[in-house]
Amino acid sequence: MNSEVDQFGRSAINSDDLSDDKSKRILDALSDIKNQLQNDEYIPKVEKENLSRPKDTKKILT
Secondary structure (H helix, E strand, C coil): CCCCCCCCECCCCCCCCHHHHHHHHHHHHHHHHHHHHCCCCCCCCCCCCHHCCCCCCCCCCC
């Protein structure tokens, strides 16, 4: 097995700064989400496109 690639096919040669930065951004985003979920007064922003009428679904007859 190639030692430059881990078992998932990812490059095993990463700069620590890059992966630390990604990890910090992920943890910050998760912290924001947690705070929003715990805040009873938080009102999420909803895009107008999501408020359109429901899509028609057709039944597939077999």
